[in-house]
Every structure is written in structure tokens, then in C-alpha cells.
Amino acid sequence: MHGLMMDYPLTIDRILEHANRIYGDRQIYTKLPNGSTHTYTYADLYRRAKRLASALRKRGIQIGDRLGTFGWNNYQHMELYYGIPGCGAVCHTLNIRLFAEQVAYIIEHAEDRIVFIDASLLKLFEPIAAQVSCVEQYVLYGVDSVPETTLPNVLLYEDLIAEGDDDYQWPVTDERTAMGMCYTSGTTGEPKGALYSHRSMYLHTIGMLQANAAAITSADMILPVVPQFHVMSWGIPFAAALAGAELIMPGPFLQPGPLADMVQDYKVTVVTGVPTIWMGVYQEVQKNPRDLSSIRALIVGGSAMPRSMIEAYEGKLGVNVVHAWGMTEMSPLGT
Incomplete structure (x- = not known):
């Protein structure tokens, strides 16, 4: 015999839905590289994360695809935390402090299809990109135009956001589906990836x-x-x-x-x-x-x-x- 209480999958999008509904006016501040402060709300985060998830689905990202992030703690990285799992993909955060060879190995091992890069770290990432072949698209955030770079297939983050729909519906995802991935170097041999489920x-x-x-x-x-x-x-x-x-x-x-x-x-x-x-x-x-x-x-x-x-x-x-x-x-x- 089963209970009659509400039963729904424990997925990350429900956390953001709750924040938007109950705490939509609460603030998120970010210190930007130029010294200024960016300010917006959980309602803004919700809207932009949905548009991001929608745009990724339109571009053919499927459930289980790995998408890398290479950035500081900021509001765009927050959007990636929700938008990537929100389309069913896996948010793979890359350690900016590792050697280029290590990061390249991790990207290749994870088979990241897209990597999102903070523009202030572009020069740090270029030697990494030269060593990988699996990445189909690089998305740059924190700038209004694409700077001179050796990276191929560069897309601006804000242009990607603009492709998404406000009325996007989060996919019904099995709570056991992977939503995040982190590699640890605290092992013997090469770094190894740990997969986090929505439920965990x-x-x-x-x-x-x-x-x-x-x-x-x-x-x-x-x-x-x-x-x-x-x-x-x-x-x-x-x-x-x-x-x-x-x-x-x-x-x-x-x-x-x-x-x-x-x-x-x-x-x-x-x-x-x-x-x-x-x-x-x-x-x-x-x-x-x-x-x-x-x-x-x-x-x-x-x-x-x-x-x-x-x-x-x-x-x-x-x-x-x-x-x-x-x-x-x-x-x-x-x-």
C-alpha cells in the first residue's frame, strides 16, 4: 500500500521554481572584473536560466550531455548551475587552477560538447582548447563582443540567452539523472569524475x-x-x-x-x-x-x-x- 501524499521527482529546477515564487525579489550581487557590482534578483535568475535551458535544447543538447564551465563565482555561473541541468544536461565545472594539460584531459574524458568561459579567463583557456577535439562550441560570457582569440566556434553568452523562450517548460526528468560533474585529482593516476544526481x-x-x-x-x-x-x-x-x-x-x-x-x-x-x-x-x-x-x-x-x-x-x-x-x-x- 502506498501513501497518498504528494510525490514528485527531486530535481534542481524545483529549487529555482521555489526561489522565484517565494523569494523572487531577494538579491544576488556579483563583483565584476571592472570593479563594479552587478545586482539582480532570483526572479531574474529564474527567467534567464529558463531561457538558457531553452536555447540549449534548441541547439540539440540532449539529456546526459556534458557541458563544461570555466569561470569565477558570479551570476552567469549561477545561471549555468540551473540552466544546464534544466535542459537535462550535466553541468561539468572545470578547475581553473589546474595545468592546461590536466584540464584538457578532463574535458576530453568527460566529452564536453560545449564549454562556457568567463571572458576574463579567455587567455588562460586558449592553451587548453588547443589540446581538445570533442568541444563543438565555446560560449563566452562577460563581454559584449567576441575578442580576438584562437578559439574556434565562439558564441556570445547573451546571444545564446536571447535564443531561448520565456515560456520554456522544464523537462520531466528522472531524479536519478546526473545533473553535475566534478573531477577530483585526489586519487592515484589521472583525475576521476564524480557524477551528482538531481536527487543527491x-x-x-x-x-x-x-x-x-x-x-x-x-x-x-x-x-x-x-x-x-x-x-x-x-x-x-x-x-x-x-x-x-x-x-x-x-x-x-x-x-x-x-x-x-x-x-x-x-x-x-x-x-x-x-x-x-x-x-x-x-x-x-x-x-x-x-x-x-x-x-x-x-x-x-x-x-x-x-x-x-x-x-x-x-x-x-x-x-x-x-x-x-x-x-x-x-x-x-x-x-
């Missing part, structure tokens, strides 16, 4: 909102310093949308000074990143004090933060440190 990421997102986890709510302003190419930014882009939390995306500004400024200026309540980031921020605010008192949870992971640094943040700055643990193969947070 949806459940991970719900877990992030629990009181004994990150306890993310609509009252939060989150600064995700952990890159979007590191295990999907620890799931923060999905958790923030489900909770209705606002976001300040740092773009390329990952230096201690700009990060401390963002915390102070946006009254950030939750930050995420590896220990080396927070060591640098701590040293920065000792030399040039900033008000970090808005932070209720400094979530650290990737490696162990020294106890002395935890005590410094909690004892001298009054910032609560939440030490997380996880693995690329776990979606990623475990505890």
Missing part, C-alpha cells in the same frame, strides 16, 4: 538548511568564497535559493582585502572557504580593521584549520567557526 543534490541542499548543519535561512547574506568549480561551491548556490538567502558573489576578487570589505559592506552572515583564505583575511583585519561582527558562521573545509586560527577568530574577532568535512564523491558535505 536536492537532498544535500535540504541538509544544508538544517539547524545542525549550516542552518541557512532567508535572513542570511552569504559570501561563497569556495569556488563554483570546487564541488559545486559546496552546494551553496542551491541552498541559498531554497532558503531565499541573498548572495554576494566575489568574482575574481579573492584577496583578503576585498573579501573583508565585502563582509563589512554587505553585512555578510555566512562565509565559506578553505583555511588559507581565512588566514589571509585574519591577517588583513589585524593590519586594517574591518567589522566582521555580522558573521554568524564561518564555514571552513577542504583541509584542517589550525586550532590556533579557530581560537583567534572566535576569541579575538567573535566569529563562530563551523568546521566542515566532506569529499568530492559526497555531493560534497559529510559533517
